[in-house]
Amino acid sequence: MLTAAAVGVCLAAAPATVAAAGGGIDRPAGRQVLPAGDGWAAYGPGTTGGAAAARDQVHVVQTRAELVEALGGDNATNRSNATPKIIYIKGTIDGFEGADGNLLSCEDLADPEYSLSAYLAAYDPATWGRVAPSGPLEQARVRSVTNQTRHTQINLGPNTTIIGLRGALLTGLTLMADTANNVIIRNITFEDARDCFPAWSPTDGETGNWNSQYDQISVRRSQNVWIDRNTFTDGDNPDSAQPLYFGRPYQVHDGSVDITHTASLVTVSYNRFAGRDKVMLIGSSNTVGPDVGKLNVTIHHNVFENVYQRLPRVRFGQVDVYNNHYKLSGDDFQYVLGVGVQSAIYAESNYFSLGQGITPDKIIYDWSGTAITEKGNWVREGWRLPRHVDLLAAYNAANEVPLGSDAGWTPTLRHGPVLPAPLVPLATALFAGAGKLPV
Secondary structure, three states, X not given: OOOOOOOOOOOOOOOXXXXXXXXXXXXXXXXXXXXXXXXXXXXXOOOOOOOOOOHHHEEEEOOHHHHHHHOOOOOOOHHXXXXXXXXXXXXXXXXXXXXXXXXXXXXXXOOOOOOHHHHHHHOOHHHHOOOOOOOHXXXXXXXXXXXXXXXXXXXXXXXXEEEEOOOOEEEOOXXXXXXXXXXXXXXXXXXXXXXXXXXXXXOOOOOOEEEOOOOOEEEEOOEEEEEEOOEEEOOOOOHHHOOEEOOEEOXXXXXXXXXXXXXXXXXXXXXXXXXXXXXXXXXXXXXXXXXXXXXXXXXEOOEEEOOOEOOOEEOOOEEEEEOOEXXXXXXXXXXXXXXXXXXXXXXXXOEEEEOOOOOHHHOEEEEEOOEXXXXXXXXXXXXXXXXXXXHHHHHHHHOOOOOEOOOOOOOOXXXXXXXXXXXXXXXXXXXXXXXXXXX
């Protein structure tokens, strides 16, 4: 029988409720810390989040204003508030909520000199050419982005636990952990972190692309971060439903969990990513510099379902990818493991369910990397029986420039045994995603 111990699950105790100051609640799951050895976030001091919070720093929040207040009171400066704190999310919080409780529109956040129709008319490649937008209208778009960032980007400080009560939903916002060490985010559904003002990048690819600003969770210049048992979707506003402008999809979403700008020591576990395009970017630039020796991340027991790319895409970091279930389909699928500059991916005992037209050689993609270690991975193609597949051999057979087989390191930070890949679909179905914690 497959037990919780067998799959390395560390659930909190029964949801007993203890009264906290200010009428809040304090539950065992809110004070749970990352288990010892559970991925890169267990390195060094480990990850405890707000476990040491005093009773007056335990909060239950139901609105954007209450969330900002619980994080320290000022969204612009909350990132420096290192007081240990536990914040329970109750119900739905919308990042577009205004001061009066009503929802703001994109028009409310736009600079007076910006409109999409004027932007499309001004920077149409047929007349503007394939050079980057510039001038007053582009400056107005940038000011509009600044307006939205001030409102929908919620800044976290160090020593923080944010955990959802049953049914918790954060929509239209980004949780930003920037210079915020020791953060835990658990048991929340993240939905539709949309960008009202995407940028046209005419030199991105052969025909240009629209690029958006906001991730659902962004980790920058931070260490010891645990992201666990959350669900990430675009809700009823998928990129596939957006119009085409300049012949390219008007993409209003960026990543689910992006880890960049020298961030490191992050564990991403038991989450569910569904119906998204870009999922997880680790390292945002090919420039050799401060990212070297950083960007060390563990990704285990997650479900990636009908998602298309960056699962993850890696630069520089030592990234351990094990016991994940990839359920891949759709014409827009691009790749799973992006092997970038000086990346060191160790991919072990993952299970890949491949839809029509997706073959094992498409799982790995070379983004100017040199090597990847992969072992024990299984693939099921359509209705064929699942089988072990050497993913690197499949990639190398289909591509002129081969990748090496040794990423140069072996993971040691793993909590519990690594499951054989055929057991991964069952384990992740039982335990991955929001709503699986007893809170």
